[in-house]
Amino acid sequence: VCGQVNEWMVQIRSSARNIGQTAIGRTATVRQRDEEMLEQQRKAEEQYISEVGNLDYTLDAEEFDEDPVIMFDLTPLYRACHIHDLLGIREKFREYYYTNRLLQLNSDLEISSAQPFVESYQTFFAQIAGFFIVEDRVLRTAGVLLVADQVETMWETAVAKMTSVLEEQFSSMESATHLLLVKDYVTLFGSTLRQYGHDIGTLLDVLDSSHGKYHQLLLEECRQQIVDVLSNDSYDQMLIKKETDYENVVLSFNLQTSDIMPDFPYVAPFSSMVPDVCRIVRSFIKGSVDYLSHGIGINMNVFDVVRKYLDKFLIDVLNATLL
Numbered sequence: 001v002c003g004q005v006n007e008w009m010v011q012i013r014s015s016a017r018n019i020g021q022t023a024i025g026r027t028a029t030v031r032q033r034d035e036e037m038l039e040q041q042r043k044a045e046e047q048y049i050s051e052v053g054n055l056d057y058t059l060d061a062e063e064f065d066e067d068p069v070i071m072f073d074l075t076p077l078y079r080a081c082h083i084h085d086l087l088g089i090r091e092k093f094r095e096y097y098y099t100n101r102l103l104q105l106n107s108d109l110e111i112s113s114a115q116p117f118v119e120s121y122q123t124f125f126a127q128i129a130g131f132f133i134v135e136d137r138v139l140r141t142a143g144v145l146l147v148a149d150q151v152e153t154m155w156e157t158a159v160a161k162m163t164s165v166l167e168e169q170f171s172s173m174e175s176a177t178h179l180l181l182v183k184d185y186v187t188l189f190g191s192t193l194r195q196y197g198h199d200i201g202t203l204l205d206v207l208d209s210s211h212g213k214y215h216q217l218l219l220e221e222c223r224q225q226i227v228d229v230l231s232n233d234s235y236d237q238m239l240i241k242k243e244t245d246y247e248n249v250v251l252s253f254n255l256q257t258s259d260i261m262p263d264f265p266y267v268a269p270f271s272s273m274v275p276d277v278c279r280i281v282r283s284f285i286k287g288s289v290d291y292l293s294h295g296i297g298i299n300m301n302v303f304d305v306v307r308k309y310l311d312k313f314l315i316d317v318l319n320a321t322l323l
Contacts, residue, residue, distance in 0.1 A: 004080065009104065016108075016126075017123060019072060024129055024192050027192045031191070081093065094146075098150055105128075105131055105157065117165075118173075122185055125189040132154075135154065136196045162203060175221075179217060191294075215309045218284060219313055222313060222317060223317045223321065225280050236271055238267070239265055240268055241264055255275070288310070289306060292306065
Protein backbone atom coordinates (compact mmCIF):
# COMPACT_ATOMS: atom_id res chain seq x y z
CA VAL A 1 0.00 0.00 0.00
CA CYS A 2 2.79 2.42 0.88
CA GLY A 3 4.38 1.61 -2.46
CA GLN A 4 1.20 2.69 -4.23
CA VAL A 5 1.08 5.87 -2.16
CA ASN A 6 4.69 6.63 -3.05
CA GLU A 7 3.89 6.15 -6.73
CA TRP A 8 0.90 8.45 -6.33
CA MET A 9 3.06 11.11 -4.66
CA VAL A 10 5.52 11.00 -7.55
CA GLN A 11 2.69 11.16 -10.07
CA ILE A 12 0.77 13.96 -8.36
CA ARG A 13 3.93 16.02 -8.02
CA SER A 14 4.60 15.69 -11.74
CA SER A 15 0.98 16.72 -12.41
CA ALA A 16 1.01 19.68 -10.02
CA ARG A 17 2.42 22.09 -12.58
CA ASN A 18 -0.39 21.39 -15.05
CA ILE A 19 -2.96 21.61 -12.26
CA GLY A 20 -1.57 24.99 -11.21
CA GLN A 21 -1.33 26.29 -14.77
CA THR A 22 -4.94 25.30 -15.41
CA ALA A 23 -6.18 27.05 -12.28
CA ILE A 24 -4.13 30.20 -12.89
CA GLY A 25 -5.25 30.23 -16.51
CA ARG A 26 -8.87 30.19 -15.40
CA THR A 27 -8.20 33.09 -13.05
CA ALA A 28 -6.65 35.02 -15.95
CA THR A 29 -9.71 34.29 -18.10
CA VAL A 30 -12.06 35.56 -15.41
CA ARG A 31 -9.95 38.70 -15.00
CA GLN A 32 -10.01 39.36 -18.74
CA ARG A 33 -13.77 38.80 -18.86
CA ASP A 34 -14.30 41.25 -15.98
CA GLU A 35 -12.11 43.86 -17.67
CA GLU A 36 -14.05 43.48 -20.91
CA MET A 37 -17.32 43.88 -19.01
CA LEU A 38 -16.04 47.06 -17.35
CA GLU A 39 -14.96 48.41 -20.74
CA GLN A 40 -18.41 47.66 -22.17
CA GLN A 41 -20.00 49.43 -19.24
CA ARG A 42 -17.72 52.45 -19.67
CA LYS A 43 -18.57 52.71 -23.37
CA ALA A 44 -22.27 52.28 -22.65
CA GLU A 45 -22.16 55.06 -20.06
CA GLU A 46 -20.34 57.34 -22.50
CA GLN A 47 -22.98 56.59 -25.10
CA TYR A 48 -25.72 57.34 -22.59
CA ILE A 49 -24.14 60.69 -21.75
CA SER A 50 -23.70 61.64 -25.41
CA GLU A 51 -27.18 60.59 -26.52
CA VAL A 52 -29.68 62.90 -24.86
CA GLY A 53 -32.98 61.21 -24.11
CA ASN A 54 -31.64 57.68 -24.41
CA LEU A 55 -32.05 56.54 -20.84
CA ASP A 56 -31.59 52.81 -21.33
CA TYR A 57 -28.58 50.74 -22.23
CA THR A 58 -27.81 47.06 -21.96
CA LEU A 59 -24.64 45.03 -21.68
CA ASP A 60 -24.31 41.92 -23.78
CA ALA A 61 -22.58 39.58 -21.36
CA GLU A 62 -21.30 36.32 -22.74
CA GLU A 63 -22.12 33.17 -20.85
CA PHE A 64 -19.12 31.84 -18.97
CA ASP A 65 -19.78 28.14 -18.63
CA GLU A 66 -16.76 26.40 -17.22
CA ASP A 67 -16.47 23.55 -14.75
CA PRO A 68 -14.50 24.96 -11.81
CA VAL A 69 -13.39 21.50 -10.65
CA ILE A 70 -9.89 20.50 -11.73
CA MET A 71 -9.75 16.74 -12.08
CA PHE A 72 -7.04 14.56 -10.57
CA ASP A 73 -7.13 11.09 -9.02
CA LEU A 74 -6.90 10.59 -5.25
CA THR A 75 -8.08 6.97 -5.30
CA PRO A 76 -4.74 5.43 -4.17
CA LEU A 77 -4.67 7.85 -1.26
CA TYR A 78 -8.24 7.07 -0.22
CA ARG A 79 -7.47 3.35 -0.39
CA ALA A 80 -4.37 3.72 1.76
CA CYS A 81 -6.28 5.78 4.33
CA HIS A 82 -8.97 3.10 4.56
CA ILE A 83 -6.46 0.26 4.98
CA HIS A 84 -4.46 2.09 7.65
CA ASP A 85 -7.69 2.87 9.50
CA LEU A 86 -8.60 -0.82 9.50
CA LEU A 87 -5.13 -1.70 10.79
CA GLY A 88 -5.42 0.90 13.54
CA ILE A 89 -2.33 2.83 12.45
CA ARG A 90 -3.99 5.93 11.06
CA GLU A 91 -1.72 8.34 12.95
CA LYS A 92 1.41 6.69 11.58
CA PHE A 93 0.14 7.08 8.03
CA ARG A 94 -0.89 10.68 8.66
CA GLU A 95 2.63 11.51 9.84
CA TYR A 96 4.14 9.64 6.89
CA TYR A 97 1.98 11.53 4.39
CA TYR A 98 2.55 14.97 5.89
CA THR A 99 6.32 14.50 6.24
CA ASN A 100 6.75 13.38 2.65
CA ARG A 101 4.51 16.05 1.17
CA LEU A 102 6.38 18.70 3.14
CA LEU A 103 9.63 17.36 1.70
CA GLN A 104 8.15 17.62 -1.79
CA LEU A 105 7.03 21.19 -1.14
CA ASN A 106 10.47 22.25 0.07
CA SER A 107 11.97 20.73 -3.05
CA ASP A 108 9.46 22.59 -5.25
CA LEU A 109 10.41 25.84 -3.52
CA GLU A 110 14.04 25.58 -4.62
CA ILE A 111 14.97 27.86 -7.51
CA SER A 112 17.06 26.31 -10.26
CA SER A 113 20.20 28.25 -11.12
CA ALA A 114 20.32 26.59 -14.55
CA GLN A 115 17.59 28.86 -15.93
CA PRO A 116 16.98 32.61 -15.50
CA PHE A 117 14.07 33.41 -13.21
CA VAL A 118 12.31 35.40 -15.95
CA GLU A 119 12.11 32.14 -17.91
CA SER A 120 11.11 29.88 -15.02
CA TYR A 121 8.85 31.95 -12.76
CA GLN A 122 5.61 30.67 -14.30
CA THR A 123 6.68 27.07 -13.81
CA PHE A 124 7.79 27.85 -10.25
CA PHE A 125 4.49 29.42 -9.17
CA ALA A 126 2.31 26.99 -11.12
CA GLN A 127 4.00 24.06 -9.34
CA ILE A 128 3.30 25.61 -5.94
CA ALA A 129 -0.28 26.45 -6.89
CA GLY A 130 -0.85 22.86 -7.99
CA PHE A 131 0.58 21.55 -4.72
CA PHE A 132 -1.88 23.53 -2.60
CA ILE A 133 -4.85 22.79 -4.84
CA VAL A 134 -4.14 19.09 -4.31
CA GLU A 135 -3.76 19.55 -0.56
CA ASP A 136 -7.03 21.47 -0.41
CA ARG A 137 -8.77 18.51 -2.02
CA VAL A 138 -7.05 16.09 0.36
CA LEU A 139 -8.05 18.21 3.35
CA ARG A 140 -11.69 18.28 2.28
CA THR A 141 -12.15 14.71 1.06
CA ALA A 142 -9.63 12.37 2.73
CA GLY A 143 -11.10 12.29 6.21
CA VAL A 144 -8.61 13.31 8.87
CA LEU A 145 -5.49 12.59 6.82
CA LEU A 146 -4.71 16.31 6.99
CA VAL A 147 -5.84 19.02 9.36
CA ALA A 148 -6.16 22.70 8.55
CA ASP A 149 -3.23 23.65 10.80
CA GLN A 150 -0.89 21.42 8.82
CA VAL A 151 -1.94 22.98 5.52
CA GLU A 152 -1.53 26.43 7.05
CA THR A 153 1.98 25.52 8.22
CA MET A 154 2.89 24.39 4.71
CA TRP A 155 1.43 27.60 3.27
CA GLU A 156 3.44 29.74 5.69
CA THR A 157 6.57 27.84 4.67
CA ALA A 158 5.79 28.49 1.01
CA VAL A 159 5.02 32.18 1.55
CA ALA A 160 8.28 32.74 3.42
CA LYS A 161 10.28 31.17 0.59
CA MET A 162 8.32 32.89 -2.20
CA THR A 163 8.73 36.24 -0.47
CA SER A 164 12.48 35.73 -0.20
CA VAL A 165 12.73 34.67 -3.85
CA LEU A 166 10.72 37.65 -5.10
CA GLU A 167 12.68 40.18 -3.05
CA GLU A 168 15.97 38.77 -4.29
CA GLN A 169 14.88 38.55 -7.92
CA PHE A 170 13.26 41.99 -7.99
CA SER A 171 16.38 43.60 -6.53
CA SER A 172 18.51 42.27 -9.39
CA MET A 173 16.09 42.82 -12.29
CA GLU A 174 17.12 45.37 -14.90
CA SER A 175 13.99 45.38 -17.05
CA ALA A 176 10.68 47.02 -16.18
CA THR A 177 8.93 44.64 -18.58
CA HIS A 178 10.30 41.58 -16.80
CA LEU A 179 9.33 42.94 -13.40
CA LEU A 180 5.81 43.69 -14.65
CA LEU A 181 5.41 40.21 -16.13
CA VAL A 182 6.44 38.53 -12.88
CA LYS A 183 4.25 40.86 -10.82
CA ASP A 184 1.24 40.15 -13.03
CA TYR A 185 1.67 36.38 -12.78
CA VAL A 186 2.15 36.54 -9.01
CA THR A 187 -1.13 38.46 -8.65
CA LEU A 188 -2.87 35.77 -10.72
CA PHE A 189 -1.23 33.12 -8.53
CA GLY A 190 -2.37 34.97 -5.42
CA SER A 191 -5.93 35.41 -6.67
CA THR A 192 -6.06 31.69 -7.46
CA LEU A 193 -4.83 30.56 -4.05
CA ARG A 194 -7.05 33.07 -2.27
CA GLN A 195 -10.01 31.14 -3.68
CA TYR A 196 -8.77 28.19 -1.60
CA GLY A 197 -8.71 30.25 1.59
CA HIS A 198 -5.03 31.20 1.70
CA ASP A 199 -3.81 34.59 2.92
CA ILE A 200 -1.81 36.33 0.16
CA GLY A 201 -1.23 39.62 1.97
CA THR A 202 2.50 39.05 2.43
CA LEU A 203 2.99 38.39 -1.29
CA LEU A 204 1.07 41.52 -2.22
CA ASP A 205 3.20 43.52 0.23
CA VAL A 206 6.32 42.43 -1.66
CA LEU A 207 4.82 43.54 -4.96
CA ASP A 208 3.62 46.77 -3.38
CA SER A 209 7.05 47.61 -1.99
CA SER A 210 8.64 47.01 -5.40
CA HIS A 211 6.71 49.71 -7.25
CA GLY A 212 9.59 52.13 -6.65
CA LYS A 213 12.09 49.80 -8.31
CA TYR A 214 9.69 49.22 -11.19
CA HIS A 215 9.17 52.92 -11.84
CA GLN A 216 12.90 53.54 -11.61
CA LEU A 217 13.46 51.02 -14.40
CA LEU A 218 10.52 52.39 -16.38
CA LEU A 219 11.85 55.95 -16.12
CA GLU A 220 15.26 54.89 -17.38
CA GLU A 221 13.81 52.90 -20.29
CA CYS A 222 11.62 55.83 -21.34
CA ARG A 223 14.58 58.19 -20.99
CA GLN A 224 16.52 56.08 -23.48
CA GLN A 225 13.56 55.98 -25.85
CA ILE A 226 13.35 59.78 -25.81
CA VAL A 227 17.08 60.10 -26.42
CA ASP A 228 16.71 57.80 -29.43
CA VAL A 229 13.76 59.80 -30.76
CA LEU A 230 15.64 63.09 -30.47
CA SER A 231 18.79 61.74 -32.06
CA ASN A 232 16.86 60.30 -35.02
CA ASP A 233 14.58 63.29 -35.63
CA SER A 234 15.16 65.34 -38.79
CA TYR A 235 13.29 68.33 -37.26
CA ASP A 236 11.39 68.73 -40.53
CA GLN A 237 7.68 69.50 -40.30
CA MET A 238 5.54 66.41 -40.73
CA LEU A 239 3.66 65.95 -43.97
CA ILE A 240 0.35 64.19 -43.28
CA LYS A 241 -1.28 62.86 -46.43
CA LYS A 242 -4.60 61.39 -45.26
CA GLU A 243 -7.25 61.69 -42.59
CA THR A 244 -6.45 58.43 -40.78
CA ASP A 245 -2.83 59.52 -40.32
CA TYR A 246 -4.06 62.87 -39.03
CA GLU A 247 -6.25 61.12 -36.48
CA ASN A 248 -3.40 58.88 -35.32
CA VAL A 249 -0.72 61.57 -35.21
CA VAL A 250 -2.62 64.73 -34.28
CA LEU A 251 -6.09 64.09 -32.88
CA SER A 252 -5.10 61.13 -30.70
CA PHE A 253 -2.71 63.41 -28.78
CA ASN A 254 -4.85 66.58 -28.93
CA LEU A 255 -2.23 68.38 -31.02
CA GLN A 256 -4.74 70.01 -33.37
CA THR A 257 -4.78 73.81 -33.64
CA SER A 258 -8.36 73.87 -34.91
CA ASP A 259 -11.49 71.75 -34.63
CA ILE A 260 -11.86 71.88 -38.41
CA MET A 261 -10.42 68.96 -40.35
CA PRO A 262 -7.68 70.39 -42.62
CA ASP A 263 -7.18 69.74 -46.29
CA PHE A 264 -4.68 67.06 -47.24
CA PRO A 265 -1.80 66.86 -47.65
CA TYR A 266 -1.38 68.76 -44.38
CA VAL A 267 1.90 70.19 -43.10
CA ALA A 268 1.95 69.92 -39.32
CA PRO A 269 3.59 72.66 -37.22
CA PHE A 270 5.90 70.08 -35.61
CA SER A 271 8.29 67.29 -36.51
CA SER A 272 7.76 63.57 -35.93
CA MET A 273 9.48 63.96 -32.57
CA VAL A 274 6.34 65.45 -31.00
CA PRO A 275 3.90 62.54 -31.54
CA ASP A 276 6.72 60.06 -30.84
CA VAL A 277 7.36 61.67 -27.45
CA CYS A 278 3.62 61.73 -26.78
CA ARG A 279 3.51 57.99 -27.40
CA ILE A 280 6.33 57.46 -24.93
CA VAL A 281 4.54 59.55 -22.30
CA ARG A 282 1.35 57.59 -22.88
CA SER A 283 3.21 54.28 -22.64
CA PHE A 284 4.79 55.44 -19.36
CA ILE A 285 1.37 56.21 -17.89
CA LYS A 286 0.02 52.86 -19.06
CA GLY A 287 3.03 51.03 -17.62
CA SER A 288 2.58 52.77 -14.29
CA VAL A 289 -1.13 51.97 -14.13
CA ASP A 290 -0.50 48.37 -15.18
CA TYR A 291 1.87 47.78 -12.28
CA LEU A 292 -0.46 49.37 -9.74
CA SER A 293 -3.47 47.36 -10.94
CA HIS A 294 -4.85 44.03 -9.73
CA GLY A 295 -4.19 43.95 -6.02
CA ILE A 296 -1.28 46.39 -5.91
CA GLY A 297 -1.73 49.82 -4.41
CA ILE A 298 -4.56 48.82 -2.08
CA ASN A 299 -3.11 51.00 0.67
CA MET A 300 -2.38 53.97 -1.57
CA ASN A 301 -4.15 56.39 -3.86
CA VAL A 302 -3.21 54.99 -7.27
CA PHE A 303 -4.00 58.24 -9.06
CA ASP A 304 -1.66 60.17 -6.75
CA VAL A 305 1.13 57.62 -7.22
CA VAL A 306 0.81 57.68 -11.01
CA ARG A 307 0.74 61.48 -11.00
CA LYS A 308 3.83 61.61 -8.77
CA TYR A 309 5.83 59.42 -11.13
CA LEU A 310 4.46 61.21 -14.20
CA ASP A 311 5.63 64.54 -12.76
CA LYS A 312 9.03 62.99 -12.14
CA PHE A 313 9.10 61.68 -15.69
CA LEU A 314 8.12 65.03 -17.23
CA ILE A 315 10.57 67.05 -15.12
CA ASP A 316 13.55 64.78 -14.57
CA VAL A 317 13.43 62.87 -17.85
CA LEU A 318 11.58 64.69 -20.62
CA ASN A 319 12.42 68.27 -19.65
CA ALA A 320 16.02 67.44 -18.76
CA THR A 321 16.52 65.57 -22.03
CA LEU A 322 15.04 68.34 -24.16
CA LEU A 323 17.21 70.94 -22.45
